[in-house]
């Protein structure tokens with residue numbers, strides 16, 4: 001499955017690659033990725049965060065890691081913030097410009113985010129995936145050995161439909177599904193859908209995160225929620 | 238820009254093609270598309286609804302138009318519900334199965350949703366686009382003459398970032414941007430972002446729809462909100 005040349009080039013540097021996907025957009029993949037990465041770093045792990053959403057790279061704003069990456073020995077040096085190494089296409093294109101690219105361009109961009117970036121030693125590389133089950137998911141699984149994938153869903157039925165497709169895509173790409181996270185649980189979108197999906201797919205239910213205005217505020221300011229809060233939500237991440 | 242063979246095949250049948258896009262996933266493109274289509278049909282227009290989100294086709298569940306489409310003269314007959322003609326990849330693939338397709342497959346699927354579907358006379362064809370600025374957006378603009386595009390955004394900054402990219406993509410594909418709709422306005426995600434983006438891009442601000450649990454409930458049951466409510470939200474659609 002993975003391309004042995006790329007796998008060899010990162011072997012020994014990146015120990016675990018955790019993909020965060022869902023199938024559906026806007027369910028909280030990036031928010032969960034950023035907070036998981038910060039929570040792991042707070043516990044002392046060496047963490048990397050890779051934004052694989054080529055069309056809509058939100059990680060630079062969400063982490064507050066602004067600026068232009070440096071180059072060293074013809075490789076791009078990841079940004080560094082909150083004790084995490086961070087890389088995103090968002091650093092390589094002007095902010096308001098769309099990448100109107102077809103599939104093959106996505107494929108080579110995903111490969112380059114591994115081969116052309118000077119990643120230093122990492123225990124966990126969290127890879128934030130775009131919605132859908134297309135080029136980015138395929139290129140990731142066909143480039144590097146992915147340790148496992150976390151599926152993020154919202155509680156309502158259409159989100160569960162797409163989360164099933166997301167899980168099916170990982171299974172067909174030989175990537176183990178580590179479990180389901182239900183996000184934005186509460187009165188507006190409902191609750192319980194994530195747990196019943198986990199039962200149906202016979203994968204662990206990792207937990208749920210409630211719909212909380214403070215989380216959106218933390219996203220807007222570029223300071224991930226877990227860094228400033230010590231409550232049930234931070235514990236859930 | 239558009240492919241004259243496809244444009245000719247639908248000329249006279251489909252008068253206006255309105256794309257509903259955003260760049261970001263989960264902001265409410267499908268929900269807005271379904272409710273706009275139903276609102277136009279309630280006013281007596283001939284309406285079609287095309288789900289161009291090949292990886293995550295949610296329109297069949299959202300409209301409650303279940304079942305398998307018929308074939309006539311080697312073309313697929315659109316489903317019919319709430320007085321609207323409806324077509325989606327969701328009718329052509331098993332429900333829980335992911336389409337793990339690369340870009341070129343998306344391109345031919347989008348073209349076939351025009352050439353191989355027996356659309357009858359339509360005043361407005363509402364096209365629900367997937368997130369991103371890639372194959373589906375390009376294939377639509379390169380297949381048929383798109384009258385204009387509505388950009389749906391949520392109020393928060395990361396959604397506005399992606400909405401700008403979505404608008405930029407339409408401009409580069411020579412599709413006029415008809416305006417901005419801000420969705421899920423309220424205490425959780427904020428308000429005012431859509432209107433300021435409309436000013437920035439010098440396009441009309443069409444209006445805002447508040448975050449309302451009743452809208453999610455209507456999505457889960459397959460009966461679009463505007464059909465059963467006569468309130469401010471329905472008026473906004």
Ligand SMILES: Nc1ncnc2c1ncn2[C@@H]1O[C@H](COP(=O)(O)OP(=O)(O)O)[C@@H](O)[C@H]1O
Pocket residue numbers: 022024025026027028029030031032058183184185209210211212213215216217219262263393395396425
């Ligand atoms: N638990 C939550 N409570 C409130 N808002 C949330 C929560 N999780 C995510 N959000 C908001 O929802 C929006 C979508 O989340 P995002 O992480 O961008 O989704 P995705 O990466 O799946 O597209 C973000 O702007 C974020 O502010």
Ligand SMILES: Nc1ncnc2c1ncn2[C@@H]1O[C@H](COP(=O)(O)OP(=O)(O)O)[C@@H](O)[C@H]1O
Pocket residue numbers: 025026156158159188259261262263264265266267268269295420421422446447448449450452453454456457
């Ligand atoms: N104004 C609203 N209030 C409450 N829920 C909404 C609203 N608009 C959309 N939703 C919910 O948000 C989810 C995402 O919307 P959807 O239309 O699927 O977005 P997209 O097509 O952009 O991915 C849906 O499940 C829907 O129930």
